[in-house]
Amino acid sequence: GIQVEQSPPDLILQEGANSTLRCNFSDSVNNLQWFHQNPWGQLINLFYIPSGTKQNGRLSATTVATERYSLLYISSSQTTDSGVYFCAVEPLTYNTDKLIFGTGTRLQVFP
Amino acid sequence: EAQVTQNPRYLITVTGKKLTVTCSQNMNHEYMSWYRQDPGLGLRQIYYSMNVEVTDKGDVPEGYKVSRKEKRNFPLILESPSPNQTSLYFCASSLRSVGMGMARRGSPLHFGNGTRLTVT
Numbered sequence: 001g002i003q004v005e006q007s008p009p010d011l012i013l014q015e016g017a018n019s020t021l022r023c024n025f026s027d028s029v030n031n032l033q034w035f036h037q038n039p040w041g042q043l044i045n046l047f048y049i050p051s052g053t054k055q056n057g058r059l060s061a062t063t064v065a066t067e068r069y070s071l072l073y074i075s076s077s078q079t080t081d082s083g084v085y086f087c088a089v090e091p092l093t094y095n096t097d098k099l100i101f102g103t104g105t106r107l108q109v110f111p
Numbered sequence: 112e113a114q115v116t117q118n119p120r121y122l123i124t125v126t127g128k129k130l131t132v133t134c135s136q137n138m139n140h141e142y143m144s145w146y147r148q149d150p151g152l153g154l155r156q157i158y159y160s161m162n163v164e165v166t167d168k169g170d171v172p173e174g175y176k177v178s179r180k181e182k183r184n185f186p187l188i189l190e191s192p193s194p195n196q197t198s199l200y201f202c203a204s205s206l207r208s209v210g211m212g213m214a215r216r217g218s219p220l221h222f223g224n225g226t227r228l229t230v231t
Contacts, residue, residue: 031208031217043201043222050217086154090208090217097142097161097208098169099220101154 002027002091004102011107013077021072021105023087031090032063033099034072038083046072046085077109113138117202117223124192125231132187132226134202140221141207143185144169145177147198148225154201160185161207192230200226 003026013019023032034046047054047061049070054061058077063070074081084106088099115136124130136143144159146169156169160179174196176188185204189196201222208217 028213030213030215033220035222041199041225041227043203043225045219045221048217048219088154088220090215092212092215095208095211095215096159096167097205097217098144098156098159103153 002029002089002100004087004089004100006085006087006102006105008105009103011105013107013109015078015109015111017077017109018073018075019077019107021074021085021107023070023072023089023102025068025070025089028068028092029065029089030092031097031099032065032070033088034061034070035086035088036081036083037086037104038080043086074107077107079109079111082107082109113221115202115204115221115223117200117226119226120224121227123229123231126193127191130189130192130228132189132200132202132228134185134187134223135183136185136202136204136221137183138204138206138221139182140204141182143179143202143204144220145175145185145187146201146203147171148201149198157187157200192228194230196228197230198228200228 051065084104088101145157158177160166203222205220206218
């Protein structure tokens with residue numbers, strides 16, 4: 001099956017720093033989403049981004065589907081950005097809306 | 112407010128005592144799904160439903176049942192819970208994707224706040 005790898009696995013930042021999280025996938029996809037799991041366990045959808053670039057405030061994401069990767073950029077990080085970031089994909093052959101989740105990047109932002 | 116509502120948030124029970132975790136969404140979504148999240152294993156799909164009366168197994172369906180009698184509700188049933196079902200459970204919903212292959216267009220998946228289940 002498809003492999004979804006995220007890097008780095010852990011990231012520690014000071015408030016105000018910028019960061020880039022990466023998601024690589026081993027097969028073609030037609031659906032890619034980024035999620036943030038906050039320290040209270042809630043999973044929040046950040047982006048639905050099967051291709052191209054989107055921005056939402058300090059966060060932006062870019063997916064290059066032909067090269068099988070996606071990047072999540074966090075600028076001017078804040079302590080509230082702490083948590084785990086997941087990317088999830090639906091392989092091209094599935095057609096079931098099923099998302100396969102990566103193992104996540106754990107981000108800690110210190111004041 | 113558009114949301115996916117799960118109840119309860121926390122549940123402690125004993126082996127063998129049937130329980131139901133409820134999930135309801137108010138966004139008229141066709142697609143609903145249950146996941147469990149375990150340390151080191153990530154998020155794994157238990158069951159999903161593409162529409163009313165249409166359900167299918169995910170990756171780890173053993174020991175679970177679901178039903179989809181109404182569009183908004185998708186309860187998760189543990190007929191005889193066991194300690195290995197201790198986990199954090201999430202319900203999720205989205206509009207159904209349309210099209211096939213490269214032409215397929217999906218929509219964002221929305222999660223409930225989770226149910227932390229402990230089976231002793």
